Amino acid sequence: VHSVNAPVHIAGMDVAPGEIIHMDENGACKFPAECAEKVLENVIKLLEEEGDRIGQLQKASSAAEIRAIFGGKGYAATGDDGDE
Numbered sequence: 686v687h688s689v690n691a692p693v694h695i696a697g698m699d700v701a702p703g704e705i706i707h708m709d710e711n712g713a714c715k716f717p718a719e720c721a722e723k724v725l726e727n728v729i730k731l732l733e734e735e736g737d738r739i740g741q742l743q744k745a746s747s748a749a750e751i752r753a754i755f756g757g758k759g760y761a762a763t764g765d766d767g768d769e
Contacts, residue, residue, distance in 0.1 A: 690702045696713040700706055704715045705724075716724055741754045 692699060692701045694700070695706065696708060698713065698715060700715055703718050705718050705721060706713060706715050738754060742751060745751050745754060
């Protein structure tokens with residue numbers, strides 16, 4: 686152990702003491718520990734929205750219905766997919 690409670694560089698970002706890191710196969714992000722409650726609220730909301738969306742997608746029978754379900758709300762949506 687070289688030091689404790691010191692800034693580190695991990696996954697291409699600087700992380701200071703008191704910051705929380707979340708990493709998975711999609712990447713990494715960090716946020717201040719005091720924001721953990723708000724992050725949790727946002728995660729719960731996202732999970733609910735995803736559950737609703739998955740249910741709608743399972744019932745969809747055309748590409749047009751699928752596009753309507755996403756309605757520009759994809760995770761990396763730019764607002765213009767160029768095919769309309």
